[in-house]
Amino acid sequence: MTATDPAMTALAHGWSALSLLHGRIEGSVERALQAGHRLSAREYALLDVLSRQHDGEGGHLQMRQVADSVVLSQSATTRLVTRLEDRGLLSRFLCPTDRRGIYTNVTDDGRRLLEAARPTHNTALRQALDEAATEPALAPLVRAVQHLQDGIHPA
Template sequence: MTATDPAIIHLTQGWCVLSLLHGKIDAHLERAPHTGHDLSVREYSLLDVLSRQHDGEGGHLQMKQVADAVVLSQSATTRLVTRLEDRGLLERCLCPTDRRGIYTNVTEAGLALLRPARSTHDAALREALGEAATNPELAPLVRAVESLDVAGRKVPA
């Protein structure tokens, strides 16, 4: 395959469109949580992921799993956890079955901040996808995102 191979050109163009959609959504979301909630998109994402943990088998995430879920390196995730912990939004605790493991939980203050931020985030996401859907180049990707079946759940419209 060469750089002029139609298959490579097609893949490259597809990746550019996907990157464009991601950039538009990310920029839209970056503005939304800051407004009135004092959270960046990354902070919101971390709180959101951690708020979905539960006690019991497989309920708590290890730091690597959290980093993968928020699409950050482990060191960046650790710094982000520390910042949110310093703000009283997260707390760390030892794993009861493995003393080397440390879990991170959202505090009541974190949940209180997350609840209204989630509404803002969800509305901004719907708005960003709605705007992107008006672009003929992005519309097929928006439809694909809206129809995703993640872990057996349809993404709400």
């Protein structure tokens, strides 16, 4: 396969379209969250992931799992957790069964901010997808995202 192979070119175009869609969505969500809640898209994602934890077996995520969920390195996730902890939105505590493990919980303030920001996030996401759906190169990707949502939340 060469760099000018039509299959490779199509793959590169697909990847470029996916990157473009992601960038537009992230930019729209970022602007809306910053303007309305002084929260970045990554901060929102982290609060959202951590808010879904629960007490009991397998209820708390390890930092590696959190990093995977928000698509950041472990060190970047730790820095993000520290920033949100400094703002009083998260708290950390030692795992009761493994003193090497540190868990992170969303505080009441963090939960309130997340709930206030959720409609902003969802509206910005919907608007960005609707705008992208009007562009021929991005429309198939938007349909794929909607198909994924339909599989998770059937009508």
